[in-house]
Amino acid sequence: MHLRNVALFCEVVTRSSFSKAAEAHRVSQSAASQAVQTLEDRVGTVLIDRSQRPLSLTPAGQIYYDGCRRMLEAFRQVEERVFEISDRVIGRLRVAAIYSVGLLEMTDSIARFGEAFPDVSLTVDYVHPDEVYRSVQDGEADLGIVSFPRAGEFQVVPWKEQPMTIVVPPQHRFASQSILPLDDLNGETFVGFCRDLKVRRQIDKWLKAAGVSVDVVHEFDNCEHIKRAVEAGSGIAILPVPTLRRELSQASLVAVDPDGVDWQRPLGFIHRRNLQPTVAALRFIEMLEVTTNV
Structure with a gap:
């Protein structure tokens, strides 16, 4: 079983869309569809009900999705430990930010980040504050940027006021x-x-x-x-x-x-409390702290 297929399957589920999942992974929609079909052939059952809009998981698909998410997270953590030893910044970073975080500032920081860390695939989605928290909690985003950040199940890294x-x-x-x-x-x-x-x-x-x-x-x-x-x-x-x-x-x-x-309106970064942020996420935070003004 190829991890790429598992990652595509999880992306299709979280985005409820084959096309959006394909775009996020920079593959064709047919490639994303084939990846899911390959997994379904392997387990001998349908995982995603394609007759529903939005797409929905079958009971077997829910079990499979929950397990695959845990597996991908474990694999990510292993890779992070190896990258830390070699001082490499690589992988994928998904950020969810509130609309008003400052598009001009973010655009400049994103460009600088891409130049400094070309091996990181960075995506930034601008969404409603509730969607930022949900995306981080559900594992759809590695990092969130919100105003008046709340703690609880999230770890908060203050940014600026x-x-x-x-x-x-x-x-x-x-x-x-x-x-x-x-x-x-x-x-x-x-x-x-x-x-x-x-x-x-x-x-x-x-x-x-x-x-x-x-x-x-x-x-x-x-x-x-x-x-x-x-x-x-x-x-x-x-x-x-x-x-x-x-x-x-x-x-x-x-x-x-x-x-x-x-x-004053405080801005801050959030990530799941029980999950250590990736090296890429930490470097992104550092980049914003250096390149943005109040």
């Missing part, structure tokens, strides 16, 4: 002010993050601590949509300063510092 500021459209009456007393926010129309996000809960705590009540009229799960709504005049918002670089340079938005407070 980003200042948060009040954001208004240029025509707003606050736009002419460099510093804004928090009391002035009372009753303001706000565009906020969705209530289930940690960043939204933290912003609510900040406002409550200041005795401020706002009228949230729109909620989004990412900074980009919030910025577009503020530009359209739907309200004002509180956002991380680094996510505003383009809009501030183009004067489509104005940042106003809150008076007397220091609002």
